[in-house]
Amino acid sequence: MTADPADDSAAPRARRRRNFAGARPVMDDVARLAGVSKQTVSRVLNDHPSVRPETRESVTAAMRSLGYRPSRSARSLASGRTRMLGVISFDAARYGPASVLTAINTAAQEAGYLVSSIALDTADRDTVVRALDRLSAEGADGVLAIAPQRRVGRALTEARADIPLVVLESEAGGGAAVVTADSRTGAREATGHLLALGHRTVHHLAGPDGWTSADQRLASWRETLTAAGAELPEPLFGDWSAGSGYELGRVLAGRPDVTAVFASNDQMALGVLHALHEAGRPVPDEVSVVGYDDIPEAAHLLPPLTTVRTDFAEIGVRSLRLLLNRVEGRTGPTPVEPLVPVELVVRRSSGPAPH
Known part of the structure; x- marks a missing residue:
């Protein structure tokens, strides 16, 4: 017997047979179980403000029930973003830059972003431009650059990146967003x-x-x-x-x-x-x-x-928050970020002058 084209019950049966065979659930499965459109599922995945709370809960419940995990490609197609951030670092083995990188990676993961890092040994303009171009070609939504040397800041400014850029530990100028300690x-x-x-x-x-x-x-x-x-x-x-x-x-x-x-x-x-x-x-x-x-x-x-x-962790967290604000359109092009405060810690290596 041939299935009635107007009756879509055959499609769910086919889908159920495929899932039973072990296929990974897809967005269509979530939409069908939640009784919504695929576009609505996409909006829930990307935290779109137009979704009603009860609809959001229905979709997330369906995701949990099916064990659905959205792929990066699905998110990218829905939002126009890859949810991948680039990081350019110099002298990354030192304690300060290494601590900042750790904080960036942790905060990015919590925000649902992956990080692609490039560690550079030289700070000339061509090397910096190539690093920015590579991250842009990989689809980075934005770039964080740890730029402790003045020439690195100048190179970043001259590169004129075509994606959101935040510079750390620098006086880059040129309209770049900068996060640095005091x-x-x-x-x-x-x-x-x-x-x-x-x-x-x-x-x-x-x-x-x-x-x-x-x-x-x-x-x-x-x-x-x-x-x-x-x-x-x-x-x-x-x-x-x-x-x-x-x-x-x-x-x-x-x-x-x-x-x-x-x-x-x-x-x-x-x-x-x-x-x-x-x-x-x-x-x-x-x-x-x-x-x-x-x-x-x-x-x-x-x-x-x-x-x-x-507070190197604070530098990393602030820089990531500032970059995500720019990537997601929540701030202007040249926000002013206050200096990260420092603290004098007095221990026993300092004492009164000898008489």
Whole structure:
């Protein structure tokens, strides 16, 4: 007997036979079970505001009953978005960038997005443009770029990405949305803390020239000493590593006039502690040391390190929220994001100036 074309009962039977055979349920199955159109299911999947609460509940109940999991391609066709975000990072092995990347990945997963990451070794404009082009070709809805070096920020600005872009730890300018921590305040508090302990001046181990956070901390250290009428020593420049901190720390350890040191990150501060210990100059009895970032090991050094805590997780979460607002059309093209606050954490590596 031939099925009546007007009677669609044959189609559900065929669908049921296919599902019984183990096929994965599809959007048509959800729509049929919920008694709605396929378009309505699509609207529920994409949180469309026009769907009535009772309809939304009926559709989600059908999804649970069938064990339906929407594919990325289904979401992409329905919304015009791939729900994939791109991340460009530089120097991703360091504690700060690695922590930011972890926060971005966690927050993206919670928001229902996948992340495609590209780690770059060089920061020239052509390399940055190629990375942006690749992520755009992969269908990224938007891109987050961790750009700690000034030339990276400039390259991103010059690239003029045709998809939403948020830049982290940079002064990119050019209308780019930027999320960064308040390095100037952090350096001011670190330097001021040592001056308040009675130290005549504060020596500084700066990060590499051209790194946004290092340059900001260096400038703020100078401004704080100048405002206090303190002597302004020549800064020493490291490369963020404990090894460079150790080598520069040996130079400072050989100078009896040095009683306070502010290092631009905790790894360099660790090297300074090592050099001072070898030189027989106890911390903080003879020399006080302050670092920056508050790495997990900082509280367990000997002595525990006074440092400026940077909330890297907050930087990652804020940047992702800002990017999703742009991707999903909830904000203007150049939102102003407040600086992520920092906190001075006082431990036993800093103390009163020796008499």
